[in-house]
Amino acid sequence: MRPNVVIGFLGSTLDASRQGPERWNKWRPTVGLCMHEDLRVDRLELIHGGQHEGLAKHVRADIAGVSPETEVNLRRLDFADPWDFEEVYGKLLDFARAYRFDPEAEDYLIHITTGTHVAQICLFLLTEARYLPGRLLQTNPSRPAEGAAAGKWSAIDLDLSRYDSIATRFAAAAAEGSSFLKSGIETRNPAFNRMIDEIEQVAVRSRAPMLLMGPTGAGKSQLARKIYELKRAKHQVSGPFVEVNCATLRGDGAMSALFGHRKGAFTGAAADRPGLLRTADKGVLFLDEIGELGLDEQAMILRAIEEKRFLPVGADKEVGSDFQLIAGTNKELGGAVAAGAFRDDLFARLNLWTFELPALRDRREDIAPNLDYELDRFAEREGARVGFNKEARRAFLDFATAPDAAWTGNFRDLAASVTRMATFAPAGRIDVATVEAEKARLQRFWGGGEGRHAGAAGAEADALEALLGAEALAAIDPFDRVQLAEVVRVCRRSRSLSEAGRALFSASRTRRASANDADRLRKYLQRYGLEWRRVRE
Structure with a gap:
């Protein structure tokens, strides 16, 4: 069985007792946790304030007496005001982000009996948001005949409707997730922002495949990686992000690249190859341009999604991989299904969560914030900060947002344009002359139909x-x-x-x-x- 890890607060009142044998006749929630025959506690992460250091050590010693197999780690966390929702939530969120959770190897229980009511509510919210990837646990005293010292334990639910301030903070955390998916860019397109909000909810609540549609350069690959990073931050995946452009997979090599092969399976197979699906185990597999896959590969991908198992090339035994699939395409897969070029059953499986990323020309109000984002990226890459003169910025935005600006390469065009202007900028400032030269370059590119x-x-x-x-x-x-x-x-x-x-x-x-x-x-x-x-x- 996997180890059970309990995370909870020291009860400064309920866990306190005088020294002496009589303390074993009293219910102490934290000590009682480790006295149940049907609840094994392999590790206890005991959060306490600095003023209760002595009590925490005393409780740890008593736990060692009744459950020597339980490892107790004292986690000091001080609050200026333990009844301040914002401070308690913020510090517990920092604790959760810093803690090295391993949900694949351990089970977590979040003990919410001890600590202030504010602390209990914050633990609940962090568990619901998956920052604490565990189940909620409540303990309570029992009648003397039932063993007063151990008490009882059970799963619980809470009514949080009256806690408006922390609900607001919780909503802010969700907004933070949406902003993360947008790389922190303050996008202004209402339809795009609604789509990102939906993706944020799906990313943290579902492990079903996702399909990202949109033209080349619309940002499918970058968004897929951000979805992975968000899921990893919420402890939903622990494996790697594996990306492959299916348009580069051809013939027999496609099967080998995706599903792996056994040594000697074909000429040139000098060693075993795990394949991309196995590499993505416990993580996310992003199949960009999935419409380019052949029908045989599509059939095996479908089985791997549904059964988490597949057969490597040349193998006589199946292997498993538990990955989440994100697919990308610039094709209309419905039309490909009608033409017989894409399997209808795979399309049906992918079509549960489908999101279509708009082209840059359909998000002209987002060009200005993305312009600033690309300048920041240039500064990170090159170690030099470049900006626009006021007149130059206005000239470029007037050109970039005009109806006849084609942006055929979408955000790749914009990124390349910013890189060129920043590289040619005299003394680190993009002037009107630099903008005019870039406008002429883009017009030649777009207008050369x-x-x-x-x-x-x-x-x-x-x-x-x-x-x-x-x-x-x-x-x-x-x-x-x-x-x-x-x-x-x-x-x-x-x-x-x-x-x-x-x-x-x-x-x-x-x-x-x-x-x-x-x-x-x-x-x-x-x-x-x-x-x-x-x-x-």
Whole structure:
């Protein structure tokens, strides 16, 4: 069995007694805790004030007499006013944050019989908020025939409706969690702030998978890490944060990277590999761009979520991993399900807690606070503080918040822009000239639509020429070239011929009684003398 750890206050009145045998006829809550046959106390963290040091040592000695296996640690905590809610809550919160809890290895009981009523209420609130990751414990005296010295113990509930001041402090603690998820940025977009408040509640109350949707650069990865850090602070996870971009996992290597493999499972498997799922045990696994995973990997991910078990490549025995999944995607997974590119059962499992992060252009009121945040990040990285001249800041914000500011890369664009201006800032001040140069740079980047399309078309033409040769490409009509270029692009993004076929024929395949998309795609490529393997290479 796991050790039981009790945390509670020394009772300056209830735990006090005169020296002598008669003290064993009196109920003393802290000593009585360690006298129950059905309550094993392996360690007692006894909080006391400096003026009660002697009583605390006396109680520890008596506990050693009745329960020598109980380790008693005296924790001195002084209050200027033990009836001041704010002081007591604040110091107990500091105690909880500093204490090295290990919920995976120990069970915790929070004893709220002793101490002032204020202390008892604060212990309750900290337990409800998971800063103290344990169960509440109350003790009370019993009749002499039942053993007066030991008393009784039980779980309790409290009515906190009349404690408005501490309820306000508790609400402030929840707001602190939301601010933490936003990296302390005072965001002004109402919809985004409501979403973050919901995420904060889900993060501390649920271990179900979460799905973060939104365009590239909207901050999914950063938010996932903040969710992990918040859950770790609330003692909900103890393992690591493991992040992987699923778009980088291809072919057989995807299975090995995610689920691990056994030595000799395939050519090149010179040693066992634990895989990302096992590495994330007791922690959080963030699968960014989960829509890029193949259907086989999706099936195994679903089983690992539901049963906490999976089979490594080349193994004949399953392994376990208890992780929480956060998934990210810039795709519309519902459409991918309809196209047969994403499993509907996995989507249903992920869709319990779905949050869509808006693009930067939809949060223009948040550009100013994020501008200050990026300047702070630059100062941390480079060790140099850079600021704006008043006119320069106004000029940049007028440009950044204008309706025609595209911000195609979202917050990555903003971060890069601030880095460039801060790097070129003369004497540590960003002036109007620096802003004007950055505005021109961004306008070229955003406004080059035709240029980008021309560049993309040129790249596609080069790809086709590399596959077919210049002479064969010249013999194909421009209309057919466009179609062939799109087919090649989809093939190179897909993991298998079947997956590419499903993506290309997603609409027509639903109108046929039977479909062999892979064969249909193979025949199309053969018209131009192309094979799947050659296109992929």
